[in-house]
Structure formats: structure tokens, C-alpha cells
Amino acid sequence: MLADLYAGSLEDAKTRLAETSLSELESLAAAAKPALDALTQLAGGTTVKVLAEIKRASPSRGDLNSIEDPVALAQTYERFGASAISVLTEERKFKGSLADLRAVRDAVSVPLLRKDFIATEQQVLEARVAGADLVLLIVAGLDQATLRRLHDFTIQLGMTPFIETHSRAEVLRALELEAKLIGVNARDLTTFETDRNLFGELVEIFPSDVVKVAESAVRNLADVEHYAAAGADVILVGEALVTNDAEKLLSEFVAVAKALN
Numbered sequence: 323m324l325a326d327l328y329a330g331s332l333e334d335a336k337t338r339l340a341e342t343s344l345s346e347l348e349s350l351a352a353a354a355k356p357a358l359d360a361l362t363q364l365a366g367g368t369t370v371k372v373l374a375e376i377k378r379a380s381p382s383r384g385d386l387n388s389i390e391d392p393v394a395l396a397q398t399y400e401r402f403g404a405s406a407i408s409v410l411t412e413e414r415k416f417k418g419s420l421a422d423l424r425a426v427r428d429a430v431s432v433p434l435l436r437k438d439f440i441a442t443e444q445q446v447l448e449a450r451v452a453g454a455d456l457v458l459l460i461v462a463g464l465d466q467a468t469l470r471r472l473h474d475f476t477i478q479l480g481m482t483p484f485i486e487t488h489s490r491a492e493v494l495r496a497l498e499l500e501a502k503l504i505g506v507n508a509r510d511l512t513t514f515e516t517d518r519n520l521f522g523e524l525v526e527i528f529p530s531d532v533v534k535v536a537e538s539a540v541r542n543l544a545d546v547e548h549y550a551a552a553g554a555d556v557i558l559v560g561e562a563l564v565t566n567d568a569e570k571l572l573s574e575f576v577a578v579a580k581a582l583n
Contacts, residue, residue: 323381323511323512323513323514324439324460324462324463324511324512325463327381327412327414327415327439327463327511328439328441328463330412330413330414330415330439331412331413331414331438331439331440331441331445332439332441332442334413334414335442335444335445335448338444338448339444344443344444344447347444347447347448347451348447350447350451351447351450351451351479354450354451354453355453356480357433357450357454357455357479357480357481357482358432358433358455359433359455359482360406360433360435360455360456360481360482360503361482361502361503361533363405363406363432363433364405364406364433364503364533364535364555364556365533365555369579369580370546370549370550370554370555370556370557370579370580370582371405371406371555371556371557371579372403372404372405372556372557372559372572372575372576372579373404373405373406373407373408373435373535373556373557373558373559374399374404374406374407374408374559374560374563374568374572375407375408375409375410375437375558375559375560375563375564376389376392376395376396376399376407376408376409376410376418376422376426376564377389377408377410377416377418377560377561377564378410378416378417378418378564379415379416379417380415380416380561381415381416381514382509382514383561385417386561386564386565387564387565389564392409392422392425392426393425393426393428393429395564395568396409396426396429396430397429397430398568398569398572399430399432399563399568399572400430400431400432402568402569402572402573402576403572403573403575403576404432404572404576405432405433405556406432406433406434406435406455406456406556407426407430407432407433407434407435408434408435408437408458408558408560409422409423409426409434409435409436409437409454410422410437410438411423411436411437411438411452412437412438412439418437418438420448420452423436423449423452423453423454424452424453426453427452427453427454428453433455433456433482434453434454434455434456435454435455435456435457435458435484436448436449436452436454436456436457436458437458438458439460439463440457440458440459440460440472441463441464441468441472442472443471443472443475446472446475446476446479446481447479449481450479450480450481454481455481455482456481456482456483456484456503457472457476457481457482457483457484458484458486459472459473459476459483459484459485459486460486460511461485461486461487461488461492461495461496462486462487462488462492462511462512463511466495466498469485469495469499470498470499473485473499473501482502482503483499483501483503484503484504484505484535485499485501485503485504485505486504486505486507486537487504487505487506487507487524488506488507488509488510488511488520489524490524490527493506493524493527493528494527497527497528497529497532501532502531502532502533503532503533503535504528504532504533504534504535505534505535505536505537505556505558506520506521506524506525506534506535506536506537507537507538508520508521508536508537508538508539509537509538509539516538516539517539518539518545518548518549521534521536521549521552521553521554522552522553525552525553525554528553533555533556534553534554534555534556535554535555535556535557535558536549536552536554536556536557536558537558538558538560540557540558540559540562540575541561541562542562543574543575543578546575546578546579546582547578547582550578550579550582551582557575557579559572559575
């Protein structure tokens with residue numbers, strides 16, 4: 323399934339390349355406003371931060387929410403305490419778009435993550451042009467040479483690489499890069515099964531200067547407490563927010579995260 327997701331994203335990227343060349347993307351990226359310092363935003367202070375996600379669908383759950391107005395949702399996230407916002411741009415299974423990212427960038431002041439199946443410099447450049455401050459790089463989907471190349475290229479463009487892992491071996495690969503923002507996804511992207519305890523099992527090998535993100539399987543306050551107790555600096559929440567009252571749930575998540583520190 324992960325291979326199919328990458329194949330689809332790369333095919334769509336190839337289509338876009340026929341409309342906007344790499345040289346044009348490079349010029350647009352150079353002219354774009356500088357990226358926000360997402361790492362400082364997510365690492366600062368002692369409070370667990372919430373990274374709130376704009377997500378219409380997923381391969382495991384199907385349609386979640388049509389989100390006719392992603393800008394309004396992003397503004398709600400910012401207003402009710404999200405420290406950063408993740409915008410799905412994968413078109414086929416998650417029903418996102420770069421247009422969503424561009425629109426949200428114009429409407430909020432918090433850092434934005436381009437969440438997609440990124441495997442080329444073109445996709446990283448697109449992220450910068452659309453206003454992203456962070457780029458998701460999934461260890462399970464990339465060989466080490468490509469992972470390092472895209473990690474370094476993301477930094478070169480002034481953005482923060484967000485390295486996603488799902489096993490001890492993948493965390494060690496992320497640490498080889500000296501990555502400073504590493505997530506542990508409770509959802510195995512090859513099977514889409516979840517293990518909420520995985521974060522706590524892996525966090526012990528993270529250096530103290532790495533910002534640790536707990537991803538997936540955050541449905542209620544108990545899950546926030548669980549991840550915070552395990553040592554998460556940031557909690558990424560998507561499905562729970564888009565399938566419930568986002569204002570109420572995010573307010574509760576942010577309040578309990580603050581209370582735990």
C-alpha cells in the first residue's frame with residue numbers, strides 16, 4: 323500500500339512538472355517568503371504542542387470530512403491553540419491538494435507541514451513555493467541516500483524536515499541524519515494497523531535535543547495523556563479533529579497538554 327501511495331504521488335508530480343518546470347520552481351522558491359522557524363515553535367517551552375491536521379480521507383478509513391473550506395478549519399485550529407498545522411496534499415487517497423496548502427498559508431501565521439509521499443526535489447520545491455515550513459519525509463518509503471539528500475535539500479531551502487519512523491531501525495536511520503524533528507507513527511503504513519504503545523517503546527533512544535512527535539491514534543483526552551506521559555513533545559492529531567467538533571476537541575487537547583507540564 324505504501325508503494326502504491328508513493329507511485330500515485332510521483333505520477334501526479336510528473337503531471338505537474340509538465341506545467342511548471344524545475345527551473346521555474348527553483349525561481350519561485352527563491353522568491354518566496356522565508357519559511358517560519360517551525361522547530362523553535364514546536365520545541366519551545368515545556369508544554370506539549372498540538373500539530374493539527376487538515377485531512378479529508380485516508381486509505382484505512384475512507385472519506386472523513388469533505389472540508390469544503392480548509393482555510394476556515396485552519397483558522398479554527400490556530401485560534402484554538404494548534405502550534406502548527408499539517409495539510410495533506412496527496413490527491414488520490416487523502417483528497418488533498420497543493421491548492422489547500424497555498425490557501426491555508428495565506429490565512430494563518432503558524433508553521434505549516436506539507437504532508438505527502440515525497441520522494442523528489444521537485445516535491446520539496448513545490449512545498450516551499452506553496453508556503454510550507456516543514457516537509458514530511460517517511461523513512462519507510464525512502465532509501466537512506468534519498469532520505470539524506472531530501473533532508474539536506476529541505477534544510478537548504480530554509481524548511482524543517484519532519485522525519486517519520488515506525489520502528490527502532492527507522493529511528494536509528496533518522497538519527498544518522500542528525501534530524502531534529504522525528505515522529506513515531508503508531509500506524510504502520512504498510513498494513514495501516516495501529517499500535518499506540520510504539521512511541522513509548524522507541525522514545526528511549528531519542529537524544530534529548532530531538533523534538534519527539536507522537537503521530538496517529540489520538541482520539542480522546544486519554545490518548546493525549548498517554549503520549550504526553552511517554553515523553554512526546556508534540557502530538558499530531560488528524561482524524562479526531564475532522565470527525566468531531568474541532569473547536570471543542572482541540573481546546574480540550576490543548577488544555578490537557580498544558581496541564582500535564
